[in-house]
Amino acid sequence: MSNGSPMFGGRGRWRSHPREARHQAIEDALTVFLRSHPSNRFFASVINKSAVSPRDPVEVAFEQLASRFDKYLMRLHRNRDTQRGIIIFDKSTYETTIQSLATDFRTIGYTWGVISNLSEVPLFLDSKASRLIQLADLTAYAIFRNFEKGDNRFFSIIETRFDSEGGVVHGLYILP
Numbered sequence: 001m002s003n004g005s006p007m008f009g010g011r012g013r014w015r016s017h018p019r020e021a022r023h024q025a026i027e028d029a030l031t032v033f034l035r036s037h038p039s040n041r042f043f044a045s046v047i048n049k050s051a052v053s054p055r056d057p058v059e060v061a062f063e064q065l066a067s068r069f070d071k072y073l074m075r076l077h078r079n080r081d082t083q084r085g086i087i088i089f090d091k092s093t094y095e096t097t098i099q100s101l102a103t104d105f106r107t108i109g110y111t112w113g114v115i116s117n118l119s120e121v122p123l124f125l126d127s128k129a130s131r132l133i134q135l136a137d138l139t140a141y142a143i144f145r146n147f148e149k150g151d152n153r154f155f156s157i158i159e160t161r162f163d164s165e166g167g168v169v170h171g172l173y174i175l176p
Helices: 004-009 019-034 057-078 095-107 131-149 155-161
Strands: 044-047 088-090 123-125 172-175
Touching: 004 019, 004 131, 019 131, 019 155, 044 057, 044 131, 057 095, 057 172, 088 131, 131 155
Parallel strands: 044 172, 088 123
Antiparallel strands: none
């Protein structure tokens, strides 16, 4: 679970902070991204584990994230804004699996082709060392609260920042 859970629930170092102050801090952090440069986009994958069984839900989620990010970079390129991308994760027990998948997606391909716009295998950082990873954790928590708990208080702040084009949201994959 992301760092949003102890912040929301008042556990650990968040214990001494009042509930409304903790929740407001989550909203404030998410609003920083909302107000950032319009080219900053979110990509997320919501997977119901039983819907992909027996496949590994981490593999399905990463394939969706990587392919959608790659297609976003392709769209930029078609509009004469060529860029390479990098995917950064919080430290995880899935590090080896995800790096292996990324290498396969770049060499032998994935379901829809070959990933061609990533400049590096995914990097893994400890969220304690990176404010951007902390923001990603809070974003993941907002998505979790929305889809798992039916609470859109935080999700409603960020939902317009998922990659989209022509009214179609590409940056959020949902497999119920």
